[in-house]
Amino acid sequence: MNKYLNNDDIDEEEFFNNIKILKENGYNHVHLLGGEPLMNENIVSYILKLEGMGFSVTLN
Numbered sequence: 001m002n003k004y005l006n007n008d009d010i011d012e013e014e015f016f017n018n019i020k021i022l023k024e025n026g027y028n029h030v031h032l033l034g035g036e037p038l039m040n041e042n043i044v045s046y047i048l049k050l051e052g053m054g055f056s057v058t059l060n
Contacts, residue, residue, distance in 0.1 A: 012042065016049070023053060033060035 017028065030050050037043055037059050049058050 019050065019053065028053045028054060029056045031060065
């Protein structure tokens with residue numbers, strides 16, 4: 001079963017652990033998409049934290 005089917009399937013800790021790996025590998029942009037990112041009740045805090053980590057962020 002694919003654990004990345006919707007916003008409920010990945011918790012904040014797992015999300016940011018993966019983001020840290022991207023940062024360590026030179027990435028500086030995150031594009032949030034799939035389903036409806038604005039339905040995630042934590043989206044604003046995620047975006048602020050991503051920006052605080054030096055990422056630019058876009059939504060689709």
